[in-house]
Amino acid sequence: MFKVIKLYSIPARHTPSLVKYRSASQIPQLSSEKYKVKRKDFSTVQANDVNYFKSVLGEDRVLTEEDDVLSFNIDWIRNCRGQSKVVLKPKSTEEVSQILSYCNERRLAVCPQGGNTGVVGGSVPVFDEIILNLGLLNKVISLDDISGALVCETGCVLEKLDNYVRQHGLIMPLDLGAKGSCHIGGNVSTNAGGLRLLRYGNLHGSVLGIEAVKADGTVIDCLKTLKKDNTGYHLKHLFIGSEGTLGVVTKVAIHCPAMPKAVTLGYFGVENFEKVLQLYKSAKSSLGEILSAFEMADFDSISSTARILNLPNPISDFPFYVILETHGSDEDHDKEKLHRFLTNEMKSGLILDGTITSEPSKMQAVWNIRENIAPAGIVGTYLFTFDVSLPMKNYYEIIPKLRQRLGNKVNLVFGFGHIGDGNLHINVVMPEYTREVAELLEPYVFEEVSALQGSISAEHGVGFRKPHYIHYSKDRSALGLMRQIKTLMDPNGILNPYKVLPDE
Ligand SMILES: Cc1cc2nc3c(=O)[nH]c(=O)nc-3n(C[C@H](O)[C@H](O)[C@H](O)COP(=O)(O)OP(=O)(O)OC[C@H]3O[C@@H](n4cnc5c(N)ncnc54)[C@H](O)[C@@H]3O)c2cc1C
Structure with missing residues (x-):
């Protein structure tokens, strides 16, 4: 018989951030040595360049001390390490524009950086690219609680935005384990997916507009908040997912869906992968419009995370686990649907055991295990x-x-x-x-x-x-067009070199 079991409280969430490296053994090998990469023919930063950056940003927002710069050179997974000597922290689009225009003239390479939670080494330099950290562009500009259009600067942390829009009856259309550290600009630049893409779609759908700065410092203003705007090429899409190689995103307009009135979570043990698939098929047809997430993890994912981070697993050991979530507008209606689904699937044997809950702390406890699989x-x-x-x-x-x-x-x-x-x-x-x-x-x-x-x-x-x-x-023809677009938008190749496009 299906039982609702007790969930335990879980320690504070672990999210990656820029950390201090206390011992040499924690510092990874240089990417250039580990992956045998040759430096491209860019200029190197000189004292005059640093003076120029200080004249634009002030002394405080130009970091050059080795200790200060180190953590910005290392990605959170400790897989890649760059050799940058300079971190710049602009506070406005105009400052980004001035910096890029100067770097372009001087052929100085630049690595745009958001929350540095990326897992493919895009957010840290490979050699001595200047790190353009966007964390200080972090203001909310406007929120229309009728249309759901939020306009904000690129460095706003995703979780803070979510907390903000929730006060106005809305949620952010994406959610991921790194939400406490990643920036909306980083999310847009990576076209981040996350836990609820199934329900709210990807960022090509929910981003309404973008302001970005091209390599030569030109500000491209596509910061519309309209749902519909079919006037020519849809340029915002060039910046979504281009990982800082085509421009630096400085502002984002994004559609926030209504905050669900009823949220329920199920956490189930399943016997084999075939049954996980059957359960997914059944959930889509039985829960339809209220299904908001359907995640799976195998035994080793959950058990190693629970062991390493000392997080109790709320159900016993199973070969596979499923986390299913519903977002709806009527608690009774949603619960009834979910209970019917559960009763049927307990009987059919697709679900062996599990728990359902609508209590926020208990739901969070389950998400904590799921979101900490990667950090563990x-x-x-x-x-x-x-x-x-x-x-x-x-x-x-x-x-x-x-x-x-x-x-x-x-x-x-x-x-x-x-x-x-x-x-x-x-x-x-x-x-x-x-x-x-x-x-x-x-x-x-x-x-x-x-x-x-x-x-x-x-x-x-x-x-x-x-x-x-x-x-x-990617087909050769598509790669060819990608190269042409890169050449058009960044002819000197200063933006995030060694990333995305392979050498010819
Ligand atoms: C625990 C954990 C869970 C995660 N879960 C998910 C998940 O579910 N789904 C998912 O998609 N990803 C996930 N990620 C990966 C990562 O969080 C995302 O890729 C996120 O969108 C990166 O945002 P960021 O601000 O940290 O960007 P960064 O890591 O700083 O940068 C990522 C890339 O974007 C570029 N960039 C950053 N900001 C800008 C800007 N303003 N303009 C131009 N380029 C820019 C950088 O140059 C780099 O190439 C997870 C990571 C962790 C650590």
């Missing part, structure tokens, strides 16, 4: 993480294959993700980086994904880690 992977270990799209029926096949291929060379291989979007995250945890394992994983994972017509990056982007694998997902 880097506690005292080295993490290889892949983010792929696959046809539903083949979604989990690669995990057992990888376990067999890697054997005892690694600690764990596990899979979890946004199954409702066909998006699998593959985590491979090992004591430390070894080239042997790296070569067993890449390009093998991408070849397998490509053979199934999947995508080598579902939502994290290409960044620094995947340009040389992009051909597994």
Whole structure:
């Protein structure tokens, strides 16, 4: 019989942020050495350049001390490390424009950086690119609580925006584990997906307008708040997902959906992956319009996270777990639907055991485990993480294959993700980086994904880690057009070099 069991309170949320590195052993190898990259022919920053930046930003917002700059050079997964000597912290679009115009003239390369939660090495430099950290462009400009249009600066932290719009009966259309640190501008620049894309769609749908600065300092104003605007090319889409290679996003207008009046969460144990798929099919037809998330995690994802971060797992051990959430407008109606669904699927055997709850703290406790799967992977270990799209029926096949291929060379291989979007995250945890394992994983994972017509990056982007694998997902003709667009918008190639586009 299905039982509603007690959920435990869970310690404060763990979100990655710019951290202080206290010991040399925590500092990763330089990306240029680890991945054998050659520096491109850019100028190097001179004392005169630093003086110019100080004249625009003031002394305080130009960081040049090694200790101050270090954490901005390292990505949160501690996979990549750049060698930048300068971090700039503009506070306005005009300052971004002045900096880029100057860098373009001087052929100084620039790495735009948001909350630095990206997982493909896009947010940190590879060599001595200037880090343009956008965290101080963090003001809300306007909110229309009738249309749901929020206009804000790029450096607003996603969670803070969500807290703000909730006071006006709205929610942000995206939610991800890094919400306490990532910026809306970083989300837009990576076309972030997250936990509720299934319900609220991706950012190409919900971003209404963008203001961005091109490499030469020109400000492109597409900051409309209209739902409909068919006047020529839809330029905002160029900046969504281009990972800082085509321009620096400075302002975003985004549509916020109404805050649901009723939210319910189910956390279920399932016997095998085939049953996870059947459960998803059933949830879509039984819960229809109220289904807001359908996530899956295998046993190792949940058990290792619970163990490493000391988070109690609210249900006992199962081969697979499903987190299902509903957003609706009528609590009684939604609960009745969910209970009927549960009763049926307990009887059918698709759900072995689980819990449902509408209590915010209990729902948060379950989301905490799910959202901490990735951060738990880097506690005292080295993490290889892949983010792929696959046809539903083949979604989990690669995990057992990888376990067999890697054997005892690694600690764990596990899979979890946004199954409702066909998006699998593959985590491979090992004591430390070894080239042997790296070569067993890449390009093998991408070849397998490509053979199934999947995508080598579902939502994290290409960044620094995947340009040389992009051909597994992008045709030569499409890559050619991408290069032409890059040349048009950034002829000197100063914006986020070594990222997204492979060398010709
Ligand atoms: C615990 C955890 C969970 C995560 N879950 C998800 C998830 O569910 N879905 C998902 O899609 N991602 C997820 N991510 C990855 C990451 O959080 C997202 O990619 C996020 O959108 C990055 O935002 P950011 O502000 O940290 O950007 P950064 O990491 O700083 O930058 C990412 C890229 O965008 C560029 N960029 C940043 N700001 C700007 C700007 N203003 N203008 C131009 N370029 C810019 C950078 O140059 C870089 O290429 C997760 C990460 C963590 C740590």
